[in-house]
Amino acid sequence: MLEVAILSGSAFGAAEEVARHAEQQLTAAGLAACHLPDIGLDALLALDPQALLVVTSTTGMGEVPDDLQALLDEIEAWQPDWRGRPVAVIGLGDSCYGENFCAAALQAHALLLKLGMRDVQSQLQLDASETVTPAEDAEPWLARLAAQLLKLR
């Protein structure tokens, strides 16, 4: 059993870096957390994750990066029973994209909530127009997430 599966969607590597950083920080906090880039649904279900952390950028005009879209399609098709399990989402985007800002993170989040997963804290959105250090900027939010998940044990 895996306590926290960290899924990532990234076109150019920034979201992957944040996901790797999240794995280090949650592990250091005492959680069994694993970043699983490019994982398929069968392999994910076999790990029986008790919580999901999704870290995704947005690409194109409001699109989910290919590496995450494939998994989201499988989740949509198979509707795994993750009811009641915690979910948390970090979106990387750029506010220059206006109404498409962090659209991929919002889309992934909505899908997982539709499955009955529950929010433990509000989505973190990291704006490339405002920061060039998204991994560091995510640290306080990740510290709060770790505390929430440890409380649920």
Ligand SMILES: Cc1cc2nc3c(=O)[nH]c(=O)nc-3n(C[C@H](O)[C@H](O)[C@H](O)COP(=O)(O)O)c2cc1C
């Ligand atoms: C071609 C391209 C399209 C993008 N489209 C969007 C978008 O629709 N919405 C958004 O919020 N950010 C958009 N961005 C900004 C990226 O999401 C942002 O720079 C992010 O940090 C990139 O992370 P990544 O390296 O993991 O892909 C786009 C960036 C590029 C280069």
